[in-house]
Amino acid sequence: MGSSHAGFVALVGRPNVGKSTLLNQVLGQKIAIATPRPQTTRNRILGVKNYPKEHTQLVLVDTPGLHRPAGRGRSRLNQFMVGEALAALTEVDGLVVIIECPLPAELKKQSEKPFQLDGGNSFIIDELKRVKKPAILVLNKVDLIRDKRLLLPMLDGFGKAYGWTVVIPISAKTGDGLAELEREMIKLLPEGDPLYPEEMITDRAERWLGAELIREQVFILTKQEIPYSVAISIDDWNERPAKDRNVANVMVSATIHVEKEAQKKIVVGEGGRMVREIGTRARQEISNLLGCPVHLKLFVRVDEGWTGKPSVLRDLGYERD
Ligand SMILES: Nc1nc2c(ncn2[C@@H]2O[C@H](COP(=O)(O)OP(=O)(O)OP(=O)(O)O)[C@@H](O)[C@H]2O)c(=O)[nH]1
Numbered sequence: 014m015g016s017s018h019a020g021f022v023a024l025v026g027r028p029n030v031g032k033s034t035l036l037n038q039v040l041g042q043k044i045a046i047a048t049p050r051p052q053t054t055r056n057r058i059l060g061v062k063n064y065p066k067e068h069t070q071l072v073l074v075d076t077p078g079l080h081r082p083a084g085r086g087r088s089r090l091n092q093f094m095v096g097e098a099l100a101a102l103t104e105v106d107g108l109v110v111i112i113e114c115p116l117p118a119e120l121k122k123q124s125e126k127p128f129q130l131d132g133g134n135s136f137i138i139d140e141l142k143r144v145k146k147p148a149i150l151v152l153n154k155v156d157l158i159r160d161k162r163l164l165l166p167m168l169d170g171f172g173k174a175y176g177w178t179v180v181i182p183i184s185a186k187t188g189d190g191l192a193e194l195e196r197e198m199i200k201l202l203p204e205g206d207p208l209y210p211e212e213m214i215t216d217r218a219e220r221w222l223g224a225e226l227i228r229e230q231v232f233i234l235t236k237q238e239i240p241y242s243v244a245i246s247i248d249d250w251n252e253r254p255a256k257d258r259n260v261a262n263v264m265v266s267a268t269i270h271v272e273k274e275a276q277k278k279i280v281v282g283e284g285g286r287m288v289r290e291i292g293t294r295a296r297q298e299i300s301n302l303l304g305c306p307v308h309l310k311l312f313v314r315v316d317e318g319w320t321g322k323p324s325v326l327r328d329l330g331y332e333r334d
């Protein structure tokens with residue numbers, strides 16, 4: 014029998030490149046929320062996968078997208094998010110840096126001039142050179158590009174920017190290329206015994222995952238600055254065991270915090286329509302997660318300017334200790 018391996022690999026990259034989608038796809042279970050909007054993920058989240066035949070445990074770390082914190086009230090929350098991602102960089106055994114395929118029209122334009130790293134990605138590469146960790150370059154969303162030759166200048170340019178252990182094109186959505194990526198991630202792990210119990214899939218509690226599933230629906234259903242002005246707290250989470258003819262179920266009450274009265278009006282919606290829609294969809298998602306019926310009560314509350322207030326940020330889990 015060979016020796017066992019275990020360790021951490023962080024998924025890093027600019028917002029919206031598909032880090033959380035990739036985490037879920039590798040685990041075969043949805044633990045991280047993923048939406049079409051950038052800056053969906055706000056905290057680090059661990060996903061644990063065991064490979065019994067290889068005596069290996071891979072602990073993936075999903076991180077917020079790396080971006081330059083900008084803007085007025087949001088900056089403190091955004092600084093926290095970037096801090097979470099940068100901290101992950103120094104604490105893991107290896108990294109997967111994810112970039113995404115540009116849309117076909119943009120790609121065509123790019124291929125006509127010499128390749129140049131954009132600001133966001135050159136920031137990431139600079140950080141990578143600072144921590145000097147082994148890293149895999151992943152080009153995600155290849156399902157969007159029919160003519161794969163158009164990707165070559167980009168792959169070549171990124172390829173030269175760091176000493177990658179390997180460069181892999183994937184589609185986190187369809188699962189294309191993931192088997193190879195998993196084999197390569199495993200190679201980055203040091204020898205060692207499993208770090209977490211075999212049955213553990215994430216470090217986050219069900220309550221926290223539930224709050225995220227509510228936030229996911231806000232991100233999907235509301236527009237403009239609303240998603241970025243919203244946080245969720247769970248006020249009550251009561252598991253009720255099966256009794257008589259009732260199956261086991263969970264009663265959840267949660268608050269949607271917004272920054273302004275005008276935002277509350279939008280999140281509540283006409284006659285409560287919006288908050289009802291958020292509730293219906295989130296309840297279904299939480300029920301899928303727990304595998305039992307869920308009752309969900311939502312409240313909407315104004316916490317004036319919470320994205321810039323340390324004490325409120327702390328209560329909502331957005332301050333580092
Ligand atoms: N077509 C296609 N879309 C993808 C793929 N991977 C992710 N997406 C989509 O890209 C969007 C962003 O995905 P996320 O997984 O939330 O991206 P992220 O990198 O975690 O984003 P942040 O948390 O905001 O940094 C979602 O709409 C996904 O469905 C892919 O392989 N192909």
Ligand SMILES: [Mg+2]
Binds near residue numbers: 034047076
């Ligand atoms: Mg994410």
